Amino acid sequence: MIEHRVVHVNGIRLHIAEEGEGPLVVLLHGFPESWRSWRHQFGPLVEAGYRVVAPDQRGYGRSDHPADVAAYSILHLVGDVVGLIRELGEEKAYVVGHDWGAPVAWHTALLRPDLVLGVAGLSVPPPFRGRQPPLVAMEKAFGGRFYWNYFNRPGVADAEFGRDPRTALRKFIYWASGDVPGEIRQPLVDPERGWLAAMPDPGTLPGWFTESDLDALTESFSEGFTGALDWYRNLDRNWELTAPWAGAVVTSPALYVYGDRDPVAAFPGTPELIRKLPDRMPGLLRPPLELTGCGHWTQQERPAEVSAALVDFFRSCPRGA
Template structure:
């Protein structure tokens, strides 16, 4: 347990060397990175993966406003310092990716390199995202469903293990590709159209599901509060409108992941080499990979991360 930014975070830690902070997404935990620990440690890094605020054994503040992007970046900044370091590599998946990108954007002095999986860098749009999706999809986009107090919280907690099993299968590369946006009929719920598989995919074992289910023993409200701050985050980040992520960067995504197909995302990904001056390679697209990038394709993700983390003199600063 580590004290940071006024809260306590539960972390998993292994290895010695330059610090790499791994940030999970929704609905996940530090365990989402268990395939990365061994290879990164062997490559010479100190690896730390927290349960982020509102998740697992970390603190779950009651106030919805306590889950803004500034709080989340503050947690990472405080964590790096609490671990005795001034700088770190920051890697994020799903919601962890915007936290990583924004840490690099707001505190480039502390970020040696930044990598995002699934979610591209959050270049600030012209409209608040919840409001934009409300207008575009008539309130049926899953962000807007999650924004309704207590509703998704109750649906997901009703049978946590089944909910997680359906979510992890249905947006993986193993599920049929519908090509549809993640829309929700509010009267039916988010899980209504998801498949409950008879057999889990090879990359997601019963033991993985056990660990994940246990991490949500306190419910889903803390995790869902991240979504309830989307429009507030847009307001808070106004000073960084049109700013660019300057630290060395890497972006990886699966071609079966629905997130890179969200409205505006394909065009953004195509422009990343121009928008990110230190993007170290073209965005890496993994064929046949769904949303759970580092779990579905650990070997390819590990190879790309190690190449990124160890390439060039910028990766090993003096001292």
């Protein structure tokens, strides 16, 4: 049975869900989600012999929501994972992330490979630091209409999502799923109308995401969206902070999984990066796993395939890594 508690790490309180015994697996969710995005993975991973822990990351759910925007830098987020592993009494862990959780997982492996038995990223591929800050790059490429730039405007997306959180989350989850028909387009936002106005509102939710799931997700944002959005407001700061690791690559045993209908996999330059990963990632134990027909919510849309891939990956990692 999944148990819940609060732990103190890195100067904040993190709510965690945990179950099982064995080598530690840390599961890191993305935006706009919570620990529950991994609800389907607990059973299979515990049955396979692992101790599974999924936190609400800082700014989310029942964990602390620091007021300072700078408190959501990649160094703070990696620090939370490092502190969590230590607080749980472990020396090493498998670290898995989806969406924003993936950069946190990848950077944990990049900055603290001594703590990582293996690292897996879903949707977002490993970090290769570009030549210019990402918000600056997207501002130039799309005239400020890329959703990162929209999220970077203080208070704007916070208010749009906060007016009717349940509707906002319903539309957002559906928009990025593999169930939406038609071609995948870049996530551009009309600065006057906002983003949600252009998103379809499904009459019924996809079969993999129930009304109860939506209720629980909505409840997790009872304190608003600002903490979660502050992660995006650190994109350029993260680029500056990671300058010492320019040119460095993740060397820990690694797995990358993505859906072929995931908008993130279609971001500018990302398809090319995915094709080159086997040559650029020394720790990649197998070619990137592409899930046909799957959208952005990888472990929820394809729970059985993702769980099986994770178990196979963990078992293939050298325990002394």
